[in-house]
Amino acid sequence: MEIPRTQGKPAFTAHKFIVTFIFVTSLFMFWGIAMSMSDILNKHFQNVLHLSKSDSGLIQLSVFGAYFIMSIPAGMFMKRFGYKSGVLLGLALFSSGMLLFIPAADNSSFALFRLALFILGCGMATLETVAHPFVAMLGDQRTSDARINFAQSFNAVGTMIGPAVGGYFLFRNAGQAENDLTSVKNLYTAIGIFIALIAVIFAMVRVPKLGIHHEEEVSADNTSTTKRTSLFSNRHFVWAAAAQFFNVAAQAGTWGFFINYGHDVMGYSDEKAANFMVLFMACMAAGRFIGTWLMRYIAPNKLLASFAFGSIMMCLIVAQAWGTVSYVALFMINFFFSIMFPTIFSLGLKDLGKHTQQASSFISMGVVGGAFFPFLMGRIANHNVAGAYYLPIICYLVIFLFGFKFYKVNRKPQPAAVAEEVAP
DSSP: OOOOOOSSSOOSSOGGGHHHHHHHHHHHHHHHHHHHHHHHHHHHHHHHSOOOHHHHTHHHHHHHHHHHHHHHHHHHHHHHHOHHHHHHHHHHHHHHHHHTHHHHHHTTOHHHHHHHHHHHHHHHHHHHHHHHHHHHHSSOGGGHHHHHHHHHHHHHHHHHHHHHHHHHHHHTTTTTSTTOOHHHHHHHHHHHHHHHHHHHHHHTOOOOOOOSTTTSOBOTTSOBOTTOSOGGGOHHHHHHHHHHHHHHHHHHHHHHTHHHHHHHTTOOOHHHHHHHHHHHHHHHHHHHHHHHHHTTTSOHHHHHHHHHHHHHHHHHHHTTTOTHHHHHHHHHHHHHHTTHHHHHHHHHTTTOGGGHHHHHHHHHHGGGHHHHHHHHHHHHHTTOTTGGGGTHHHHHHHHHHIIIIITSOOOOOOOHHHHHHHOO
8 A cells, every 4th residue: 555645846744743843853952952961071070070081981881871771662662652652751761860960969979970871861862762753754754854854953953052051050160169069960950850841841732643654655666665574674774773873983982072172182271172062063053954955956875975974084184183173173073973863864764664663763772882982982082182083984984885885775576475465
């Protein structure tokens, strides 16, 4: 049975989905704020709790490790109870993790902070697992790439807000209260309460029926894609999960030591380096908006491969520690990184039919790459923070290969008996 599609140019989204789309898009901004603030915590905890660079990298292990553990359960929960319930679960965990900063700060305990960050990460993992297929469902599947990239643009806006807010509250009193964790407690408590209020509001939002876009999907050549033997028989999905693993690994490492690069290589204060991180994230926001526009003219996979190649070139320049030139290249890494997460996600979900929700869980689980990479980069950064930026090149090579060749949906001929089952 073939899904009816709009004739001519497909709409970005349907009118009935606008309120839901706006709300779900706002979720991308919220976890962007939390994600980028964890990079501010990296340097703050180095100062206050006297951690080494590699030890502070355990912050990312706590956050991204949660993705590995929570993504599959979140997908199962979403499949059983629906997208709206999945969002509410994610917001509840998100808020709980923020509020656990209160006992962690009161006890000056890095272990408790890591537990709080782990629960916060579980909330973000749930939201990401739910939000990407949710946004993809809110309209014609031919415009799902553009919708996901547009929504992720607001994630980039969140990553600009995170460093600005975190840098202001955590570094403004540097030298006056070096061992004071009150600012951390107050900041995360306020955000936790705000997220709890958002959950209450969303509980009252009516979500229109989403239809069956992912239940029985028909490709452009009218070949049904719902009867494949298993999810893992789809090569493009497997490569997308691998590419996402390396993509977030590169992101976590690049972001985690941005302030260290500004301090160690450029000679900036922590507060000034944190302020530059706002511009750093603005580059990603610009890249996503520009990338969304470019996808009207350039195939998403080709744009992904081009941006991955650009990131490789920038990493080589950053690693040379050539002063301003290398610092500008560091900003450009984030510009080229911009479209990678949403584009890998959307390409990996193409034509998966009934497997879409399960696939979303596995691709989200690939975010665990960010749990280990900052620790590896930190081992090098302890001696040479610039040289640590050679490591992400490995990650961008994998992403380049996915965008250049392995993004293609493998359309296997269907047996005659199966063809009869799906015939109208």
